Amino acid sequence: MNPGWPFPCARSLPKRRRLRAEIARYLRQARGVACTPDEIVIAAGTQLLIQQLCCLFGLDGRAVAIEEPGYNGVRIVFQHLGFAVTPIPLEEDGINVEALEASGARLVYITPSHQEPSGMVMPYAKRIRLLQWAARTGVYIVEDDYDGEFRYRGKPIPSDAGLSVTVEVYSDKTAEELTAAAASAGIRVYPTAPKWFRPPQNRLPAFQFGFGGLSVEEMDAGLRLLYEVWKPYLHSCN
Structure with missing residues (x-):
């Protein structure tokens, strides 16, 4: 057991949990995400995971904020589930936080590590602003970290570029x-x-x-x- 690692060695876990345990270990060490194996969900693609999250949130018919422009595959899922999609314009460093706060949305979907399709990387300071807004208002942030592992130089910004x-x-x-x-x-x-x-x-x-x-x-x-x-x-x- 590694110092500071709160979970058993993956080898001591049942086979069905070993993969989730290793993913949790990696996220903690490489991305600064503190989670347990039980909090890891593996699914066949982003759209399916977004659909599952929507069922958990129970926000049918309510406003969800998305980046404008943004990933249309997820936008279509929100629309099919009856959400009121609210596009939020981008600034040079990512989503416009002021416009987001004024939207009244209770859920926001963002791609900060490699914005789809502009490719910009949201800086750490803006990520903190988003987290502070979420903590203050009780809204949910869905971070799609696609392409966050792919980079030619530097380390990823903590859950944080793209190809x-x-x-x-x-x-x-x-x-x-x-x-x-x-x-x-x-x-x-x-x-x-x-x-x-x-x-x-x-x-x-x-x-x-x-x-x-x-x-x-x-x-x-x-x-x-x-x-x-x-x-x-x-x-x-x-």
Whole structure:
């Protein structure tokens, strides 16, 4: 038994609890999350876990705040369960806390380690503000730490980056037209429009580029090819 570790060695636990015990151990040591194996729930995907959480909260028909733009897969789950979805705008360092406080939501879903789709990382100070707001009002914060383990440098911010980047394209073409042009050359790009609850008007087409599992050479070759495909549709940012 390790000093400071409050749970039995995983080897002494029944097989069905060993995985949860190891996850709890890792979260405590690497992410600063103090939890027991009994508090670990394993499920097949984010949407299923969100659905289970909603059943526990019993907030059907009440307001839930989400990031704008944000992960549309979870937004759809909230809508299907009858929640009143309230989009909260983003600032340069994450969700707008003032707008969140004024929303009246009793639940907020956030992706602070790697905001979906912008890729920003919420700083520690703003996380503390969110926790203070939750403690003061009794609301729930659902933190989706997806991609929080993936980073090229530095240590994760305690439950805290990510392997994608969002890019705006200076073009008069729509995101759908640019996506089709890229596909004609065998390149898959992913517009961020579905991430918006209320898509803004007259916004430049934006895309989420994933770069996990690619070498620098592969990324360079892919971007050069994409530039050649999109070159006829681009205009100067000046």
